Amino acid sequence: MGRTKIIARFFSIISHILAVGYLATVIYSAVCLSSKWSTTPYGDGKFLHINFPFSQTPFLNVDNNANYIFFSFLLPLTLYGFFFWLVSNLFSVFSKPKLFTVLNLQQLKRFYLFNWLVPFPAIIISSFFVETESALWLLAVVHGILGVFAWMVAAIFKQGLQLQNEQDLFI
16 A cells, blocks of 8 residues: 555646646736736737746737636636646545545535536537637547546445444444
8 A cells, every 4th residue: 555655646736736836827817818918929919929937938828808718718728727736635545544435435525526527518508608628528538537437436435434333333
């Protein structure tokens, strides 16, 4: 179990870094786009460079269109920021000394509910405002499958927690 905890901790840290990176990018991009700071239009104003802070070096390229910016840029980055945050919490479950706890069960529940309830509505709502590629639906199915897997693991954890609580009553 020692190797599993080390690997889980490693992936928890990597996922946490990704989550912070995604969410920091969203915040930075939102500030730049709303204030026009550190942005450079190009392509006859059809596109924008979001530049690295305090430079003219492009960091991100986006369409200069409000619907695109919100539904195809900020929304997906935000949702993947939350996704990686939940993945980080999920991996941290497996690096703790005690697996079957209420908190660990809650982490699993948050992960599977997010994967079940967020991708499809986000794509459906976005499809009213921007063109959505067919690959997005496949990605949503993959998230649904991840949710099912996490739900199964949560069911095992719930049973383990019940057995552990029963065992604690006998001691």
